[in-house]
Amino acid sequence: MPPITGAPTPGLSYNPNDPVYWDQAGLRGEIERVFDICNGCRLCFNLCHSFPELFKAIEAHEGDARQVSPAEAGRVAELCFQCKICYVKCPYTPDDQHEFQLDFPRLMLRTNAVHKKETGLGLRDRVLSRPNLLGRAAGMCAGLANWSNRQPLLRIGLEATLGIHRQKLLPEFHGETFEDWFRKQPPPPGDPSRAVLFFTCSVNYNEPQVGRDAVEVYSKNGISLSCPKQVCCGMPALEHGDIELAKSLARQNVASLHPHAAAGKKIVAIDPTCSYTLRKEYPELVGTPEAREVAAATRDVCEFLFELKQEGSFRRDFRSTPGKVAYHLPCHLKAQNIGYRSRDMMRLIPGATVKLVEQCSGHDGTWAMKREFFPLAMLTGKKAFDAMAAAEAEVMASDCPLASIQFDQALGTRPIHPIQVLARAYRADGFPTPIA
Numbered sequence: 001m002p003p004i005t006g007a008p009t010p011g012l013s014y015n016p017n018d019p020v021y022w023d024q025a026g027l028r029g030e031i032e033r034v035f036d037i038c039n040g041c042r043l044c045f046n047l048c049h050s051f052p053e054l055f056k057a058i059e060a061h062e063g064d065a066r067q068v069s070p071a072e073a074g075r076v077a078e079l080c081f082q083c084k085i086c087y088v089k090c091p092y093t094p095d096d097q098h099e100f101q102l103d104f105p106r107l108m109l110r111t112n113a114v115h116k117k118e119t120g121l122g123l124r125d126r127v128l129s130r131p132n133l134l135g136r137a138a139g140m141c142a143g144l145a146n147w148s149n150r151q152p153l154l155r156i157g158l159e160a161t162l163g164i165h166r167q168k169l170l171p172e173f174h175g176e177t178f179e180d181w182f183r184k185q186p187p188p189p190g191d192p193s194r195a196v197l198f199f200t201c202s203v204n205y206n207e208p209q210v211g212r213d214a215v216e217v218y219s220k221n222g223i224s225l226s227c228p229k230q231v232c233c234g235m236p237a238l239e240h241g242d243i244e245l246a247k248s249l250a251r252q253n254v255a256s257l258h259p260h261a262a263a264g265k266k267i268v269a270i271d272p273t274c275s276y277t278l279r280k281e282y283p284e285l286v287g288t289p290e291a292r293e294v295a296a297a298t299r300d301v302c303e304f305l306f307e308l309k310q311e312g313s314f315r316r317d318f319r320s321t322p323g324k325v326a327y328h329l330p331c332h333l334k335a336q337n338i339g340y341r342s343r344d345m346m347r348l349i350p351g352a353t354v355k356l357v358e359q360c361s362g363h364d365g366t367w368a369m370k371r372e373f374f375p376l377a378m379l380t381g382k383k384a385f386d387a388m389a390a391a392e393a394e395v396m397a398s399d400c401p402l403a404s405i406q407f408d409q410a411l412g413t414r415p416i417h418p419i420q421v422l423a424r425a426y427r428a429d430g431f432p433t434p435i436a
Contacts, residue, residue, distance in 0.1 A: 004032060004066070015284045016113065034102055035068060039063070042055065043089055043090070048360075048380065049079040049376055054076045074115060078112075082239055084331060132205075135204065164370070174206070177205055181212065190218065190219045197270070198233075210420060221308055235273050239366070240366075257297075258290040258293060262293060268300075272399050275300045278295060279298045282295050302345050318425040320432070320433060320434050322352050325395045325396070326388045327357065330398060330400035330403055340356065342399055346418055351433065357391070359383040361406040363377060378410065397417065
């Protein structure tokens with residue numbers, strides 16, 4: 001049998017709108033090709049559990065990736081929690097214009113999607129794919145939902161029915177969402193023509209104060225944020241193999257956001273996973289010029305503030321300082337290749353020093369919530385937990401709300417968003433230490 005070459009097979013496709021994407025034989029050829037390349041390279045051996053599992057499977061078949069069984073390949077896909085960092089490290093990607101055109105995370109998404117199309121979506125897949133519906137339902141009785149999530153017996157029941165690990169710390173819900181609060185406010189002071197806010201499900205239902213602080217910081221810097229109609233970005237649906245739901249959500253967001261992008265406004269997203277999805281997934285997922293314009297206009301919330309700093313219009317009249325900050329850089333922010341903008345903005349606060357922690361927290365969407373993966377998630381995050389604790393900082397910060405929950409689980413302290421560090425520093429009583 002001739003050796004596997006690195007060149008793409010006829011089954012290469014990362015676009016779910018392409019019929020080739022759904023072809024089982026084509027997918028199998030790409031799995032064999034990519035597994036063989038990764039086995040020969042091994043640059044990503046220490047990033048997650050997928051790669052050791054991949055190498056173990058190939059070694060069990062004397063180095064022949066073609067002998068890896070569908071079950072073994074499926075296990076590799078299950079262990080991929082879509083952090084995207086292997087794509088950042090990989091020298092063979094489409095972004096590198098390499099002939100191999102290798103995108104391991106998207107191949108794993110495809111593997112999962114094709115499998116779920118064949119077997120059907122389970123109850124857990126359907127529930128976790130829809131954080132907006134879950135948030136609305138829990139928000140109707142937020143106190144009861146939060147109480148229930150803290151009761152050991154009820155958590156045993158949740159584990160039995162949905163496979164959510166009984167020990168996993170879960171997001172908290174609020175009776176008043178960020179969107180509800182925003183509707184009651186007069187338009188914030190500032191120029192409304194610069195940017196609009198994609199506030200995200202996590203902020204809307206679980207962390208509304210982060211959204212309020214973002215509006216405050218932007219208004220302080222002369223920008224009046226508005227909030228176009230929006231739904232979930234679609235990444236939870238993508239991760240659970242519900243491609244049709246992901247496409248539907250993406251199309252709704254593009255229809256709502258595109259008029260603002262066409263008017264020259266930036267689309268400022270608070271959650272790194274959402275900014276990644278709008279930026280990196282929408283061009284192919286929706287596949288229209290409008291989706292590409294939305295992607296080009298998307299910015300992380302601190303990334304756009306950095307652009308204001310670059311143009312000389314960012315205000316630095318801070319009144320209190322956080323002192324030493326341990327800052328966790330989320331994987332989905334790192335994967336956007338925009339630099340360390342949240343760190344750079346916090347460094348502008350007089351008296352602030354920022355210790356950067358780049359290790360993965362191990363939460364990774366809903367992966368850490370699942371009964372079978374929670375112990376692995378805590379093991380994955382150990383380097384990050386240790387680094388954050390070793391910083392001995394007065395303040396912990398992370399752009400990712402789920403990573404913050406993971407740190408709270410491990411360390412008993414929940415990091416705040418960098419935009420909240422800035423918001424508090426603008427206030428005299430935001431931090432205990434005033435700026436002289």
